[in-house]
Structure formats: C-alpha cells, structure tokens
Amino acid sequence: xxxxxxxxxxxxxxxxxxxxxxxxxxxxxxxxxxxxxxxxxxxxxxxxxxxxxxxxxxxxxxxxxxxxxxxxxxxxxxxxxxxxxxxxxxxxxxxxxxxxxxxxxxxxxxxxxxxxxxxxxxxxxxxxxxxxxxxxxxxxxxxxxxxxxxxxxxxxxxxxxxxxxxxxxxxxxxxxxxxxxxxxxxxxxxxxxxxxxxxxxxxxxxxxxxxxxxxxxxxxxxxxxxxxxxxxxxxxxxxxxxxxxxxxxxxxxxxxxxxxxxxxxxxxxxxxxxxxxxxxxxxxxxxxxxxxxxxxxxxxxxxxxxxx
Numbered sequence: 001x002x003x004x005x006x007x008x009x010x011x012x013x014x015x016x017x018x019x020x021x022x023x024x025x026x027x028x029x030x031x032x033x034x035x036x037x038x039x040x041x042x043x044x045x046x047x048x049x050x051x052x053x054x055x056x057x058x059x060x061x062x063x064x065x066x067x068x069x070x071x072x073x074x075x076x077x078x079x080x081x082x083x084x085x086x087x088x089x090x091x092x093x094x095x096x097x098x099x100x101x102x103x104x105x106x107x108x109x110x111x112x113x114x115x116x117x118x119x120x121x122x123x124x125x126x127x128x129x130x131x132x133x134x135x136x137x138x139x140x141x142x143x144x145x146x147x148x149x150x151x152x153x154x155x156x157x158x159x160x161x162x163x164x165x166x167x168x169x170x171x172x173x174x175x176x177x178x179x180x181x182x183x184x185x186x187x188x189x190x191x192x193x194x195x196x197x198x199x200x201x202x203x204x205x206x207x208x209x210x211x212x213x214x215x216x217x218x219x220x221x222x223x224x225x226x227x228x229x230x231x232x233x234x235x236x237x238x239x240x241x242x243x244x245x246x247x248x249x250x251x252x253x254x255x256x257x258x259x260x261x262x263x264x265x266x267x268x269x270x271x272x273x274x275x276x277x278x279x280x281x282x283x284x285x286x287x288x289x290x291x292x293x294x295x296x297x298x299x300x301x302x303x304x305x306x307x308x
Contacts, residue, residue, distance in 0.1 A: 029101035030115055033084055034077035040286050041080065044199070045166055046072035047292030048192040051242075052173025052185050054300035055249055059177050064129075068173065071126035078119035079145060079165075085112050086149035094210040133175035141168040152211075156222040159200040160193070167192035184245045188299075191241025195291070198234035201227055202269070202285040206278035220275070228273035235266040242295060250306045258298035265291050 015021060015028045020037050035041060049068040053061070084091065084102045091103035101107040127135055144164050151158035167189050174185035197219065204211070204220035205227060211218055223230040239259060246255050269284045269291075 029107040030111065032101050033081045033107070033112060033115060034119070035080045036077075040289055041076045042069075042073045043289040043292060044196075045076045045169065047169075047289075047296060048167045048188065049169030049173045050292075050296050051192075051299045052170045052188055053177055054296060055184055055188065055245060055303040056174045056177035057303045057306060058300075061177055064173070064176055067126050067129045068169065068176075071123055072169070074119045074122035074126065078116050078123065079148075081112050081116045081119070082146075083149045085109060085116075090214055090216065093214050094207065096207060096210065130172070130176045131179045133180055134172050137175055137181060138168070138172045141165065144168075152216045152218065154217075156217045157197075157219055158217065159197045159204065159219040162200050163193035163196035166196045184248045187241050187245035187248065189241075191238045191243075191245065194234045194237035194241060195288075198231045198238065198266075199285050199288040199291075201231050201234070202273060202281045205275055205281035208275075208278075223275075225275055227275040228270060231273055232267075232270040235270060239263055239266070242298075246298070246302050250302050255302045255305075258301050259295070262291055262294035262298060265294055 015032055018037055020028050020031045023031055031037070046069050049072060050065055053064050053068065058064075084100055087097075088100075088102040088109075091097035091100050097103060102109065102112060127138055130138065144161065148158070148161050148165055151161040155161070170189040170192050171181060171185050174188075175181045201219040201223065204218040207216075207218070208220055210216075211221055219230065220227050239262070242259055242262075243256055246259070249255075265287070269287060272280065273284060274280055
C-alpha cells in the first residue's frame with residue numbers, strides 16, 4: 001500500500017542542488033516558478049532584441065543591451081509564473097511538470113500573482129529607458145503574452161503564437177535605437193517567428209505522449225514523424241527573413257554571408273533531430289542559445305559596417 005507523499009516525493013531535484021538549492025527553502029518554490037535554474041528561456045527572449053539593436057547600428061547606445069537583458073530576464077520569468085498559474089491543473093497531470101510549485105501545492109496562487117507583479121515592475125523600469133515608439137511597441141505585446149497559455153487548448157500550432165511573443169523584441173530594439181519602426185525590424189521579427197516555431201517544435205517532442213494523454217495540442221504532435229522536416233522548413237524560413245532584413249540594410253552578398261555560420265548550425269540541428277528521441281530533441285532545443293549568438297554576430301557585423 002502506498003503511503004502519503006513525503007517531502008522527497010514532492011520536491012524536485014532542481015530545488016535541492018545548484019542555484020535554487022543554495023537559496024533559503026522558503027523561497028525555492030518561487031525561484032522554481034521563475035525557472036531561475038533554466039536561463040535558456042531568457043537567452044531565447046533576449047536574442048531577437050539584441051539582433052534588432054545590432055542591425056540598427058547601435059548608434060552608441062550600448063547600454064541598451066544591458067537593459068534589454070534585464071527586461072528579458074524579468075519578463076521571461078513573469079511569463080513562466082503566469083503560465084504556471086494558468087496551467088496548474090494541466091501540469092499536475094503531466095509527468096514532467098507535476099512537481100512544479102503550483103501543480104504540487106508547494107506555493108499559492110496569491111504568492112505567484114504577487115511575484116508576477118514584482119517582475120512586471122522591473123519590466124516597467126526597463127521600459128522607461130526606451131524611446132516612445134519602442135515603449136508603445138513593447139506594450140503592444142501584452143495581449144499576445146496573456147493569450148499564449150490558452151493556445152495549446154485551441155490550436156495545433158501554439159508554437160506559432162509563442163513565436164509572436166518570443167520574437168517581439170525585434171520590433172522593440174530597432175526603434176529603441178532609431179526612434180521609428182522600420183522594415184528591417186519587421187523582417188527580423190518574421191524570421192524570428194519561424195525560428196521559434198522550429199526550436200519549440202523540438203522542445204515539444206519530449207512531451208508528445210503526455211500531451212496526447214491530456215489533450216494538449218502542439219506542432220510536434222501535428223507533424224508526427226515529419227517533425228524534423230517541419231523544423232527544417234521553419235529554419236529555412238527564418239534564414240530567409242533574416243536575409244531580407246540584412247539586405248534591406250546592406251544589399252550585398254558579402255553581408256548575407258555573415259549568416260552562414262548560423263545556417264550551418266541550424267542545418268546540423270535538423271540533421272540530428274529525431275521525433276522518437278525526446279532527450280536528444282531537448283539538447284537540440286537548448287543549442288539555440290548558440291544560434292542566437294551566431295545571428296547576433298552577423299547582425300552586429302552588418303549593422304556596424306552599413307553606410308550611415
């Protein structure tokens with residue numbers, strides 16, 4: 001006969017070691033809500049912001065990178081907490097997420113909302129550093145952010161909605177430098193949306209069985225055994241969008257060549273993707289922080305060398 005759950009049954013290993021394990025036990029559940037031990041999401045949210053600033057030429061506003069990094073950290077953390085509030089019942093039914101603080105009852109919804117508000121206040125401080133156009137662009141993201149957790153219940157392509165949200169920084173960074181929203185930023189945004197759909201499809205592979213059990217939709221379930229091909233198609237679309245963005249700033253084949261390292265890295269991901277290997281797909285997903293760095297290097301090179 002199975003006895004009641006013990007502390008060891010309800011507290012994940014991630015709260016007993018590493019960064020979160022070093023914190024006081026009373027705040028570890030809140031740190032877990034923020035995914036403090038998983039910075040990959042912050043990197044993936046930050047990179048489109050950084051690309052846009054870099055391609056715009058920076059114009060001496062190097063501090064923008066630091067402000068955008070802080071904003072990416074705060075808003076990604078706030079998004080994770082909000083997502084867990086909305087999904088707490090679903091999370092309790094999925095093996096990978098059942099030990100999340102809200103799903104397991106280790107913290108309260110009230111505490112989670114308070115944490116969300118505190119993180120949004122940090123985001124507000126960051127917002128005040130931008131130009132008016134960039135502020136308005138950033139505020140326009142609120143509606144798609146709020147709607148995102150519900151998309152997996154509505155459409156087979158919640159990854160596309162995540163693409164809208166996680167790529168939004170591309171249309172904030174450019175006007176933060178130039179004061180206006182222009183075509184290159186929109187092409188960066190479009191390319192980033194396709195990139196997000198690709199890498200989040202890889203992420204969703206690990207949850208295919210659990211998602212099917214609880215009725216959650218995803219691009220990985222929709223694509224099935226063709227998931228690797230689908231990821232490849234979206235990566236090609238991403239490279240196309242980034243290429244148009246670069247061409248609109250510096251119409252040169254040499255400038256486009258700056259994307260070749262990123263293209264090779266994405267091709268390597270597609271070649272190794274296996275819809276039957278959840279652990280391998282997760283590793284490929286995480287490697288996209290390096291993709292972001294390669295694209296950043298390309299955008300910075302082009303932005304700093306483009307004619308004034």
